[in-house]
Amino acid sequence: xxxxxxxxxxxxxxxxxxxxxxxxxxxxxxxxxxxxxxxxxxxxxxxxxxxxxxxxxxxxxxxxxxxxxxxxxxxxxxxxxxxxxxxxxxxxxxxxxxxx
Numbered sequence: 261x262x263x264x265x266x267x268x269x270x271x272x273x274x275x276x277x278x279x280x281x282x283x284x285x286x287x288x289x290x291x292x293x294x295x296x297x298x299x300x301x302x303x304x305x306x307x308x309x310x311x312x313x314x315x316x317x318x319x320x321x322x323x324x325x326x327x328x329x330x331x332x333x334x335x336x337x338x339x340x341x342x343x344x345x346x347x348x349x350x351x352x353x354x355x356x357x358x359x360x
Contacts, residue, residue, distance in 0.1 A: 269336060316328075
């Protein structure tokens with residue numbers, strides 16, 4: 261199992277958390293409604309755009325006092341693309357292990 265995902269943004273290092281708050285923000289951000297019949301699609305996006313948005317929501321809600329726009333987040337991920345790969349692997353392993 262992968263370790264937790266950490267990010268440093270604006271000089272602050274924090275752990276990215278996959279939480280209900282992050283999922284609520286993701287739902288609001290994407291206008292994608294949660295459907296218990298299609299929960300896997302909601303909890304584990306299958307395209308890069310939605311995965312990046314979920315990653316952003318997990319980061320933004322993990323450190324709410326850090327002003328983090330989606331555009332800034334995309335710029336940071338663009339400079340460190342391995343982070344989206346780490347997040348994707350971590351998310352898959354977390355969901356497979358039933359740790360959410």
